[in-house]
Amino acid sequence: MRAVQITEFGGPEVVAVREVPEPRPGPGQVLLDVERCGVNFADTLLRENGYIVAAALPLVPGGEVVGRTTDGRRLAAMIESGGYAEKAVVSEEFAFPVPDEVDAVTAVALLAQGLTAWWLINHTGRVRPGESVVVHAAAGGVGSLAVQLAKMSGAGRVIATASTPEKRELALSLGADAAVDPAVEDLTTALREANGGGPVDVVLEMTGGRVTGQSIAALAPFGRLAFYGMASMVEPEKVSPRELQRRSATVSGFWLMDAFTRPEVLAKAYAELTARVIAGELSVVRGGDYPMSEVRRVHEALRGRRTSGKLVIDPRR
Template sequence: MRAMQYERFGGPEVLAPAEVPDPVAGRGETVVEVAAAGVNFGDIKQIAGEHTAGPYAPKGPLPLVPGLEVVGRTADGRRVLGYVRQGGYAEKAVVADRDLVTVPEGVSAGEALALLIQGLTAWHLLRSAARIRPGESVVVHAAAGGTGSLAVQLAREFGAGRVIAMASSEEKRAFALELGADVAIDGDAEGYQERILYANHGQPVDIVLDAIGGPVLDSALDTLGYLGRLVTYGASSRQAASAVAPGRLAMESRTVAGFWIIPLIARDGAGGTALEELLRLTARRRLRPLVGAEYDLMRARDAHEDLLARRTKGKLVLRP
């Protein structure tokens, strides 16, 4: 079968077309004929050799086929979404049964792929980490991104009283408002606290979902009210936040939590009620995953280059 593989670690240039043997399913696994594969920053980190241990670590010696997620059909005709950990950039992939879920009619391949890593992250940020309660105020950083755009919509779906979106441009803020945010404001660290309090009618907020880190995280902590929760799941600013003094948390009974979806999938599998709920909401058009460009599988290198250059918007899809 056709695949894209890498024989050495490096940038997008190490990806090359190859003919590789068809995968064979073992016990508790299923072969999926791939209709589309998702592109993630995790793929780029894997082929760069940045993950030599942990859930992203390559399985086996080089050469290897990257790719974490696929949509396709099983031998019995089921249309499925699956998390594969490795091997998605190919015409066929083996998926553990616990990482498979049926895709409802009316959900496109791109939408389904956007729900696997980014959608599950948004769901667990709100449900598992922040433990959102009806009526609470939620601040979403990077609200026009893959995870942020879904978090805005899910916060509304889960009963948030006020959703405050933060984004870096007028276009992105307008998009967040389309998705259901009550207000969208600039995400710069300068004047952060004042803008948040103004956007929340002068009141501190209950939940902040932070993907930026650095000075923004420091400022966000001071916007939390009593029993407020800040969940950090990224650091796109590439700046370090100051150490959080215990007294700064204890005075208002605040919580700072971290979250990363990959260890959770490794422990529990990707399939299950959370992903099924996301797919149902999408099929009913109550959730709108952000889908971007599609590339032929043999152009995976171009997809990686575009993602690194931040020329993309939404979930990138490879088509075998």
């Protein structure tokens, strides 16, 4: 079968489409004919062996797929690797039914991005009605969904940040009440001004560097910052426990893989997300539906932060 295989770590030039053996399902697993595979920023880090967990070569990347089993069931699933391929093995325990009303691009977007946004709003960030929520990278896959879910949760004010005027307009069209350029020198003041001059209750942060520290400084008493990524590749400055204590603030981390210890919660979340899509309450921002033969170009655009929304590849092309 055709698949994208990495045989050495490096830049986009190391991803190549090759013929590889078809995977075989083991106990508790099923084989999917893949309709679409999601492409994530984490894939570019994995390609360089710079992700949270070390990778072993050779490697077929890709951690989220949607497709059909040999008995005709349509499933979406998160997997450790192997998604950039015509066929993929998935665990039955972590495979979610996909209604026919939900297209393949949307079904994939509701996996890593959708489940992350849902967990950040409902668990890590614990957004309560009336609270203000800052969503960094609001035009991205997670951010665009988090803006919408925050509004659905009853957030009093949603403040989006995005790097270009076009991306900020997109965030506003999704329901954000204000949009801020994260490159401003004093981001703390900008976030407070966007919140009517007051501190903010919840920040969903995946940028790193100075954005993290200036976002923490914008928190209200009992405010929460949920850190779930570091797209800038710059470590945040150290957080002072005394400063957190002074404002009773909380900084917590989230990695979706840890949520897979609670498969029943994820199944509930995925079902809720698909139901909201069918009801017309939630929409996925499509960043591009590419043939697998163009995977190198997709990685270049994603790492260059030239994309918005969800990127997918079609292994049949």
